[in-house]
Amino acid sequence: MSTAGKLTVKTIQSKVSKNDVGKHADGGGLYLVVPKSGSPYWMLRYTYNKKRKEMTLGKLNDLSLQDARYEASTKMKQARDGKDPLLEKKRAEQESIVTVNDLFEDWFVSVSQRIKNSQIPERVYKKDIAPVLGEIKLDQLSARDIRTVLSNISKSGRATIANDALGYCKQLFNHAVKLDLLQYNPALAFSQKDAGGIEQARERALTEEELGVFLQTAKKHIKQFGQDNYLAVLLLVCLGVRKSELCEAKWDEFDLDAAVWNLPAARSKTNVGIDIPLAPQVISWLKELEVRACGSEYVFPNRRSSKSPHMGSDTLNRAISKMFGREIRQSMHSKNLMGDMEYFTVHDLRRTCRTLLAKLGTSSHVAERCLNHKLKGVEAVYNQHDYLEERREALCLLSENVNNLTI
Numbered sequence: 001m002s003t004a005g006k007l008t009v010k011t012i013q014s015k016v017s018k019n020d021v022g023k024h025a026d027g028g029g030l031y032l033v034v035p036k037s038g039s040p041y042w043m044l045r046y047t048y049n050k051k052r053k054e055m056t057l058g059k060l061n062d063l064s065l066q067d068a069r070y071e072a073s074t075k076m077k078q079a080r081d082g083k084d085p086l087l088e089k090k091r092a093e094q095e096s097i098v099t100v101n102d103l104f105e106d107w108f109v110s111v112s113q114r115i116k117n118s119q120i121p122e123r124v125y126k127k128d129i130a131p132v133l134g135e136i137k138l139d140q141l142s143a144r145d146i147r148t149v150l151s152n153i154s155k156s157g158r159a160t161i162a163n164d165a166l167g168y169c170k171q172l173f174n175h176a177v178k179l180d181l182l183q184y185n186p187a188l189a190f191s192q193k194d195a196g197g198i199e200q201a202r203e204r205a206l207t208e209e210e211l212g213v214f215l216q217t218a219k220k221h222i223k224q225f226g227q228d229n230y231l232a233v234l235l236l237v238c239l240g241v242r243k244s245e246l247c248e249a250k251w252d253e254f255d256l257d258a259a260v261w262n263l264p265a266a267r268s269k270t271n272v273g274i275d276i277p278l279a280p281q282v283i284s285w286l287k288e289l290e291v292r293a294c295g296s297e298y299v300f301p302n303r304r305s306s307k308s309p310h311m312g313s314d315t316l317n318r319a320i321s322k323m324f325g326r327e328i329r330q331s332m333h334s335k336n337l338m339g340d341m342e343y344f345t346v347h348d349l350r351r352t353c354r355t356l357l358a359k360l361g362t363s364s365h366v367a368e369r370c371l372n373h374k375l376k377g378v379e380a381v382y383n384q385h386d387y388l389e390e391r392r393e394a395l396c397l398l399s400e401n402v403n404n405l406t407i
Contacts, residue, residue, distance in 0.1 A: 007032060009065055016040050016060070030072040032060065042068040044075055048084045055086050097181055100141065100172075101134040107175040117244075121168050123313070128153050128165050138176060143186045150195045157326075159196030166195040204348040205355040210341055211237065212405035217337055218323065219406060224334075228292065228300055228311070229319040231285050233349060234406075238282055238399040240353035240371045242269055243346045247311040249299045251290065256283055259392075263372070274372045277392035279399040316346045353398070360401065362394040370394060 007026040015024055015034055024032040029045045042057040057063060057071045075085040097103050104125055112118040132149045133141070146169055153162040169187035176182040206214065218225040218233070235246055245267055254261050256278070265273035278286070289299055300311035324343050325336030350371065357367040369387050 007065060012065060028072055029076060030068060044072050046076055046079045048079050053086060098137055100136050101130060103176050104172060107172050124161060124165055124168055138181050141186055143189060146187045146190060154196060162196035163192050166190055204344050205351040206344060215406050221337060225319055225323060229316055231289055232300060232316055234285055236349040237353050238402050239276060240350055247300050250297050251299060256286060259283060270372060275388060277388060277395055279396040281399040281403045356398055357394055360397050366390045366394055
């Protein structure tokens with residue numbers, strides 16, 4: 001609802017205090033908008049290219065009546081001069097994008113809304129890209145700067161991260177091209193061969209013997225490996241969940257009395273929640289972690305001062321690497337405690353879980369649901385059974401076998 005007549009400071013205060021919802025005209029296309037919820041703001045109506053348009057000028061708390069009138073008159077003059085005020089506003093905002101860091105902040109707004117795990121590109125950017133490119137002005141950026149980023153990551157032995165960084169650089173500077181901030185994308189000419197190389201799908205899975213040797217060695221050197229890391233490895237093998245699903249887990253997801261973990265869809269990579277049955281041995285490990293958590297809401301609270309309240313994304317892989325004498329990003333390596341055993345990563349433990357389930361005679365469809373994989377084809381459509389009890393039986397047998405390897 002609109003009201004006519006010039007506004008005054010007094011009438012504005014009255015309309016706001018009475019929550020007089022609507023658009024209140026001041027003249028010259030300027031309106032005070034009192035929304036049903038939220039803060040009152042100034043809005044301008046104007047005509048450009050024979051089309052009626054509206055734009056927000058600012059909140060009432062930030063813009064006085066006098067300032068709002070000045071802003072409105074300025075924008076109306078732009079429209080009379082053949083310039084769209086909305087387009088000019090967007091151009092002015094883009095002019096504030098000067099450095100690569102500025103560009104990332106603008107790009108990341110859309111990324112965080114578009115993808116689920118937006119913390120991944122943010123982490124790669126802040127850790128590996130920003131230290132090299134962040135403060136460089138866009139008009140001074142060159143392909144050599146991109147090569148420096150990729151070279152630094154590759155030299156640290158993180159081929160996958162190098163490939164990821166290249167992908168994010170291409171997306172980031174494509175965004176700059178779209179905004180007409182760059183004439184070309186300096187990362188476009190690079191391929192995986194220039195970064196971490198063509199990645200081969202991993203097939204590594206630990207045998208029972210290998211798993212036993214690793215667990216025994218980790219237990220013997222528990223001060224070096226860490227008790228939390230040791231228990232995390234046991235849980236990853238016995239539950240088949242992904243690293244992030246476990247490391248970021250909160251205690252309110254667990255019902256130890258009912259022996260079930262309610263993994264929510266919001267934290268599942270497949271966007272599908274699942275009830276994970278907990279074997280007695282798994283519950284005993286969780287109860288130990290509950291004591292060690294010292295009241296934290298997280299099963300694996302971060303033991304070091306960090307922005308992350310839970311175990312870091314690379315904590316477990318670094319601990320495992322240290323056992324093999326190949327600490328990540330360290331020039332001085334510790335002693336290899338694992339002898340001739342083939343190196344493995346955290347994700348290989350998930351494959352190990354699936355392999356051990358098969359060895360124990362678990363049906364394929366039950367084992368797939370243990371890993372929260374979607375059933376395929378016609379079976380996915382017609383078979384809505386979640387095999388909770390069958391999974392409980394399989395995971396109980398698995399945890400007993402794994403626990404025996406630690407004795």
